Amino acid sequence: MTHPHDARLPLAFIPPGSEVRLAALGEEIDPLQREQLTAYGLAETRPIRVLQQKPMTVILADEVELALEHGIARHIWVTR
Secondary structure (H helix, E strand, O other): OOOHHHOOEEHHHOOOOOEEEEEEEOOOOOHHHHHHHHHOOOOOOOEEEEEEOOOOEEEEEOOEEEEEOHHHHOOEEEEO
16 A cells, blocks of 8 residues: 555655655666666665755765756656
């Protein structure tokens, strides 16, 4: 049974200060870019802290700070 708070959301819609877990990298993301994101520590179920959303989405994943374009952050799926 899925709970409403377990719903997948795009990373671009998560407010700064929130901690979420990576659910999936969308197929819309270029394979090379998906590989780079994984190398930077974006792996399924890994905790991610959202630091800011403007002008870019900035996250902390595994002690690595990443700045992502909103076009990419919209295709990174997370759960709360």
